[in-house]
Amino acid sequence: MSSENKLVSLTKYIMTLPPTRISLFSMVFLSFIIGCIAFLLAPSANDSILYSIVYGGSTGFLIFGLMSIMGGGLTQPMVNSFKGRHMKMKQSMFLALASMMIVGVIYLIGSVVSVFTVNNYVLNALIFGCVIAFAFRTLVIWGTSNISLLKSVVISVVQPALILSMLVVISFLTSVTTNMGDFSIIAIVVKIVIASVILVIAIYSFVTVIESPMRKNLGVGGLELLSLALAHITEGSPAMETLFEDIGEPIDTLTGILSFKGKNGIKSIFLSPCVHPGPLGNIGGGNMPTILSSKFDTFTMVSHGPSTHDFNPVASKEINKIEKVVKEALEDMDYSESASKFFRVENEGAVIGAQYFDKGLLMLATFAPDGFDDIDFGVGLALMNLAKASCDAQNVVLVDCHNSFKGEGGRVLPGNKEVFELMGAVEKLKSPEQENGIKVGCSSDPLDNISKEDGVGQSGVKVMVIEVGSQKTAYILLDANNMVIGFRGVILEKVKSLGLDHAEVMTTDTHFVNTMSGGHNPxxxxxxxxxxxxxxxxxxxxLNDLEDVSVGCKVANIKDIKTFGPLNATELVTTISSIVAVSRIFAPLVFLLALLFVFIWIFYGTFSI
Structure with missing residues (x-):
């Protein structure tokens, strides 16, 4: 598995949080059950089962449920007041629920052990659970909210402190037994403070070690990157772009442009920018095909030009540079009414669909039915120059059809055998006789009934039919990130029944659909x-929209568009992958050692309870 695919696979651990009301109900119900079980495990001589259920459940709700609800209610405004990543109430309440379950489960374990031993471990178990919950909350809040460790500690203390405070209140102000025996508040405080300090030191050491490579290599904080990524995934926040702008670098690249002009002006535009629509969602160029096409007042198809994640724009505003170049090219476009018929050439696994438009050549590259992924810009540039030299074309527009998803690999990079297969296919291209008279018809459907979770982006499907002579060819563009192997063939078989001579299916490679678990969503x-x-x-x-048009073709330079860049993109993926690898070893070592010290201190410390 490649480093990038390892990184993408981490998104499967991101879960959808339940609504606030579910977390609230769960805390009420589960805390009552925890109290019932604890009292039933060790009832006093005069306690009936009904008493244990009613008073035990009520005590459990007051100590665990009510205090956790209060802790969740306080956590959200406290985090937001510190100007960190905006926290929603459902996130705060779910954190409170998870923390309550940590305390409750450890408390029940202590209750069970106490039944079968002469010692009472219930109170120590409760303290141990509260300390673990405090450490868990600190790690989560510090790691996701983009606030300092000290502020995270202050917020994390609230829920465990409320739980222990309610225990003290119930024990001293009521006659309800908690099955914990007599205890000293001073001893409790000493044990909690020292145990908490040990765990905070462990958390700080862990985060410092795993974050240092990111700061050293890219100059950004790992926790900041994590919090911004979570903000985008959970809230759609574009704040991550500010971080990417700091590590990005400007590049020069190309965009292919085909313009079809009818009697009422430009009827349709076909673009193939060598800019990658990533990294994900609405970040950078993630939704570039829809954003760019919406900037033109006419039917516009934004296909996938040869490019990889190295050419991801760092911010959506970089797309404006592509728009500017295209609009300037359209103002200075030469049009012709001559075109060749569509044809295909094959060389081993490579297939190129080609159509000449006067001195321009459009090439659609695919390896379907075999799987493949992005074609590197350097490879695409070499193919375009080869076609210009061998095919008598002044402007060559190359499209990576991106229509047969391989899975864990498939990128066509310099040195891969697929490069030479593509070059062999280009060399087979001939310059066929061109005919006067071109007709074009267009249609689009956003496919609103199909969501991005099902693999379809905001632009849905766009179809442009080109008729030259008696031949009709459909260019079908789906706003998606590749497609499962074999689906292209099914689509082509269906559309040819409409009387078409040829058709090709392409995807935009939009990463708008890639906010889901696992990253890939073909x-x-x-x-x-x-x-x-x-x-x-x-x-x-x-087909019903066909009308006479003239066509213009141009390949224009895009200057100083800020992208991840080949070095930074690789550095980012490699650094995060190395952090994950180190964490798998370092995290268990540090935290298990810290938990061992805390366990010994709480259960066997010199301060007896």
Whole structure:
């Protein structure tokens, strides 16, 4: 598995949190059950089962449930008051629920052990649970809220302190037994303070060790990156772009432009920018195909040009630079009414669909039905220059069809055998006779009934049919991140029944659909029939929309667009992967050692209770 795929796979551990009301109900119910079980385990001589259930459950709710609810209610405003990452109440309440369960489970374990031994470990178990919950809350709040350790400690103390305070109140002001025996408040405080200090030192050591490579290599904090990533995934926040701008670097790249002009002006635009639509969601260029196409007043298809994650824009505003270049090119475009028919060439696994438009050449590259992924910009540039030299074309627009998802690999990089297969296919291209008379028809459908969870982005499906002579060819573009192997073939078989001579299916490689668990979300894993129906509908509409057009073709330079860059993109992925690898060894070592010291101190310390 590659480093990048290892990193992507980490997103599967990100969970969807329940609503606030579910966490509240769970705390009330579970705390009552915890109290009942604890009292039933060690009833006094005069206690009936009903008494143990009613008073035990009530005591459990007061100590664990009510205090945890109060702790959750206080945590959210405290985090937000410190100007950290905005915390929602459902996040605060779920943290309170998880912390309560840590305390409750350890408390019950202590109650069970006390039944079978001569010593009473219930109070020590409760203290141990509160200290563990405090450490858990500190790690979570410090790691996700982008506030200092000291502030995180202050916030994390609240819930365990409330639980222990309610224990003291119940023990001294009522006659209800807690099955914990007599205890000294001073001894409790000493044990808690020293145990907490040990765990805070362990947390600080762990975070310092795992964060230092990120600061050294990229100049940004690992906790800051984590909190901003969570803010994007849970809230859609674009704040991560500010961090990426600090580590990004400007590059020069290209965009291919095809413009079809009808009697009422430009009818459609087909773009192939060599800029990668990533990294994910709405961050950077994640939703570039939709954002860029929306900047034009006419039907616009934004396909996937040869590029990898090295060419991810650091911020969505960088897309404006592509828009500016395209609009300037459209103002200075030469148009012609001549074009060749669409044809395909194959060389081993590589397949290139080609169509000439006067002195321009459009090439659609795929390895389907075999799997593949991004074609590197350097490879694409070499193919474009080779085509210009051998095919008598002034402008070559190359599209990475991105239509057969391989899985854990598949990128076409310099030196891969697929590069030479593509070059061999380009060398087979001939310059066919061109005909006068081009017709184009267009249609789109956002496929609103299919969500991004099902693999479809905001632009849905767009279809452009080009008719040259008697030949009709459909260019089908789906706003998706690749598609499952074989789905392309199913689509082509269906659309050809509409009377088309040729068709090609492409995806935009949008990463708008990649906020889900596991990172990859190829089209066709769900709702294939609905997707095909949308394609067929658009293709029929495009056939009915055919009208005479002239065509212009140009490849324009995009200067100083700020992207991750080949060095920083690799450095980011490699650094995070190394941090994960080190954490798997360092975290158990540090925390198990700290927990051992805390356990010995609480249960066998010199301060007896």
């Amino acid at each position: 089209l066709g894993t769900k709702m294939q029939d609905e997707i095909i129906n949308g394609i067929l509908k658009c293709t029929k509409e495009a």
